[in-house]
Amino acid sequence: MTTLWWIADIVLLVAVIPVVLYLLHGVLSAAKSIVPSVERIASAAAAGSKDLDATALLLTTQDQVAKTVAGVAEYGGSLDVIIDDAS
């Protein structure tokens, strides 16, 4: 009976503890590797948000395009009057 206990102790020391340490170390390494990735994502998202500050200028662009198209339409109307049709 004592021999079986010794065998169990040896298995515990030689197999179980290294396996537990290996698995825990793997979990900790994976968690540590996520941190810099998250920090890079955070910096990229912040930069992307800053880049989008110019989207407010799209309203100006929209207004300018509307005015330009209106001007082109007026020129087109004048040309329609001035120039004869092809047929």
Add this chain to the structure above:
Amino acid sequence: MLVASIEPVGAVALVAALLIVLALVFYLVSTILQLRKITAGLDTVIGSVSEIVQKSAPVADVVNSINGQLDAGVDLLEGLLVQKAGMQDALGLVEGLYAGSAAAGFRSFPESGTTTAPRIGEVYTKGTLTLARLGREAPIAMANPAGPVLRNVEGGSLAARSLYPEVRQTRPDALPRSPVIGTDAPVQYEQRDDIGAPRRRLPGKRA
């Protein structure tokens, strides 16, 4: 007393279990600390992403509006060009300005895709080609597309003078005098009484 009564085999098992517990505590606490860092980083990401979503929300509507207006402008110009120049000549002019675009045709005219674009030099006069080339500097020369540009770069400003009514181009001896203004001017205008007088009604009030 209790330790002394434990057999060696039991003591080894106890030490092994203690080692496992210590390892669990160390690694799990370290993992918890790293997960907290990850949570803080993700909070920052969520804030920035929320800003991105908020800022980009109206972009689609504005861009669609701009595209719609530009489409209307393109349709207008294409329609005017086809109406005034005819389908074939319009395609020839567009092909001369933007090589290869005649194959795509006009969007509002499906039949333009099958129409053969003529050579631009055979359709338009020298003046039209010159104007088009001045505007675009496109290689639509009458004889050789690789020829020199028609615009005189050094004397361009002098050449442009000829486009305006002849006043100073020929350097006349005398030009019409500028109009005389003032109390002793030959032409006097009546002074309006309402200028400088109090307003009859203030802005913003209905009569």
